[in-house]
Amino acid sequence: MTAADTIAAVASPPGxxxxxxxxxxxxxxxxxxxxxxxxKLNEPRRQQFGHLVAADGATxxxxxxxxxxxxxxxxxxxxxxxxxxxxxxxxxxxxxxLLEAGARPxxxxxxxxxxxxxxxMDLTQAEAVMDLISAxxxxxxxxxxxxxxxRLGEALGALREDLIGIVAHVEAYIDFPEEDIDPDxxxxxxxxxxxxxxxxxxxxxxxxxxxxxxxGVRTVICGAPNAGxxxxxxxxxxxDRAIVSETPGTTRDTIEEVIDFHGLPLRLIDTAGVxxxxxxxxxxxxxxxxxxxxxxxxxxxxxxxxxxxxxIPNRSGVEIARHLPxxxxxxxxxxxxxxxxxxxxxGEADDGLPFSCRTGEGMESLTAAIFRELGGxxxxxGADLVAINARHKRCLARAADDLERARExxxxxxxxxxxxxxxxxxxxxxxEVVGKADVEEILGEIFGRFCIGK
Numbered sequence: 001m002t003a004a005d006t007i008a009a010v011a012s013p014p015g016x017x018x019x020x021x022x023x024x025x026x027x028x029x030x031x032x033x034x035x036x037x038x039x040k041l042n043e044p045r046r047q048q049f050g051h052l053v054a055a056d057g058a059t060x061x062x063x064x065x066x067x068x069x070x071x072x073x074x075x076x077x078x079x080x081x082x083x084x085x086x087x088x089x090x091x092x093x094x095x096x097x098l099l100e101a102g103a104r105p106x107x108x109x110x111x112x113x114x115x116x117x118x119x120x121m122d123l124t125q126a127e128a129v130m131d132l133i134s135a136x137x138x139x140x141x142x143x144x145x146x147x148x149x150x151r152l153g154e155a156l157g158a159l160r161e162d163l164i165g166i167v168a169h170v171e172a173y174i175d176f177p178e179e180d181i182d183p184d185x186x187x188x189x190x191x192x193x194x195x196x197x198x199x200x201x202x203x204x205x206x207x208x209x210x211x212x213x214x215x216g217v218r219t220v221i222c223g224a225p226n227a228g229x230x231x232x233x234x235x236x237x238x239x240d241r242a243i244v245s246e247t248p249g250t251t252r253d254t255i256e257e258v259i260d261f262h263g264l265p266l267r268l269i270d271t272a273g274v275x276x277x278x279x280x281x282x283x284x285x286x287x288x289x290x291x292x293x294x295x296x297x298x299x300x301x302x303x304x305x306x307x308x309x310x311x312i313p314n315r316s317g318v319e320i321a322r323h324l325p326x327x328x329x330x331x332x333x334x335x336x337x338x339x340x341x342x343x344x345x346x347g348e349a350d351d352g353l354p355f356s357c358r359t360g361e362g363m364e365s366l367t368a369a370i371f372r373e374l375g376g377x378x379x380x381x382g383a384d385l386v387a388i389n390a391r392h393k394r395c396l397a398r399a400a401d402d403l404e405r406a407r408e409x410x411x412x413x414x415x416x417x418x419x420x421x422x423x424x425x426x427x428x429x430x431x432e433v434v435g436k437a438d439v440e441e442i443l444g445e446i447f448g449r450f451c452i453g454k
Contacts, residue, residue: 006032008098009106010091011454017086022094024103025111029078030067032101037065041080044069052084052094060093061085075111076118112454116435122153123435127389129454131214139263140213143387152203152388156434159199163427166192170420189410196426197403203388204396210387212297216258216265217374220292222320223302225273228335231357232302233257233270254288262367264374274320293323298331298373303352305334329373337361395433402426 006026012019024033034041039050044067052060064083073079084094099105109130116126128147135141146152166189221229237257255270269292272285293299301320324330332352338359353369355362388396406422409415 006103007106007110008032008095008103009111010095011081011111012086012091014088014091015086016088019083020086020091020094022082022084022091022098023106023111024080024082024098025073025075025077025106025114026103027070027078028102029080032098032103033065033067033080033082035101036097037063039065041065041067043067044072047083052082052097054097055100060097061090063094071118071120074120075114076120077114109454121148122150124152124156124392124433125150127391128152131389133454134214136216136258136265137213137260137263140265143210143213147387152392153434155199155203156430159196159203160427160430160434160436162192162196162199163423163430166196167420167423167427170416170423174416174420190407193403193407193410193423197400197407200396200400200403200430204393204400206387207390207393210389210392212264212374213387214389216267217261218269218292218295218297219266220269220271220289220296220299221302222271222274222289222293222299224304227273227302227304228357229273229302230255230270232300232333232335232355233268235357235360235363236261236266236268254292261370264370266370290323293320294325296324296328298329298370299324301330301332301352302335303332304336305352305354306336306339331366331369331373333362333366392433395429399426399429402429 004027006024006028008022008024010020011023012021026032030041036052037048037050038053039048041048047064047066049062049064052063054060061084066081066083068074068079068081070076070078082094084090095105112121112126112129115121116123125148128144131144132141132148135144170189221232223229233255237259254272257268259266259268271289271292274286274289299320321330333355334352335355335357337354338356338361353362353365355366402422402425406419406426409419409422
């Protein structure tokens, strides 16, 4: 496998449809398609109608073919896109004919990888392609689009330029002492490093938002038996997904569904009620509930508010709080408020949010509470949203540590050579995010997650 190969793949999802797309890229892409296509292929960016023919001259399918001439194409190479009739057999036959003509099957993500290697996009934009494809909500789509448009790359590019200036100044002072270069290692240099640290910190602060948008908010619906957990799941989904029964312990296993909750993907997980039980099957369900809580982003604890507060020890609430990971959000929902709050129950400020799964009362308050818990006072879910992923976070965390060490060296009066090493490491870490460093070892990991044909 080399970058000089001409590659081909089906770029549309498998299945039956009106149209499917087969993509070819490489120096010989046009020649490869010309050998199997009955129509003309002389003008770039102009669709041509014709027949894709087999080796014996038989027609495989009627197709529309478009040639994108290098470098004005997605990959930066010659690209030919063939629109054929949808369906597994037709698209398979079209692809097989292209492979017979000399193309080889594309690896997952190889089209986008070639676009990156040919300078058509940076590494953050390449990753945004997969984010855009897999986006499940409008906010996730907008965040991916912002990254694909280069907003994250621009922020990292500006940070990298600042670091290059700092590194160049310090290394010039070290290498050419006879030139009387101002070392600039006093308050001014510390201020420049602090500005870079603040820029890194701002990007790192978006990591949690990025994870929630990409993976969804692990929202565990939990509480005592018969509190209304399954009813809440059904209410949030808008249809009956879970069985609702007055018999305690009906839910024995977890049920998971993903919803678009006002732009945020919520992975709703209905769980078994937490209580002491002698039933081995119910105990297994409770163990799975606690395991889900160990990885929760948000726990919605459902409480039967019609029961008297002081007379019913909230053992499940204690267990839930004990299993939540650090930083997880915890909302308490006082269900069955339409029946009236039980004796000793307070209002929202004291005990939780009054709610009714039967009538939907309190849904607006629950929505606002979830946004408050997930976003916090400084959250940005608007048009300028830029959210880094786990790989970006690892690189930027290294850069933050390197910058901290460089600052400590300069502030402590150490030799500037020590600071220069840390500054160079920070520069490399930031460059690794956008692919401006030696990142061969990470390319396979990144593009291997792509679907075939992209």
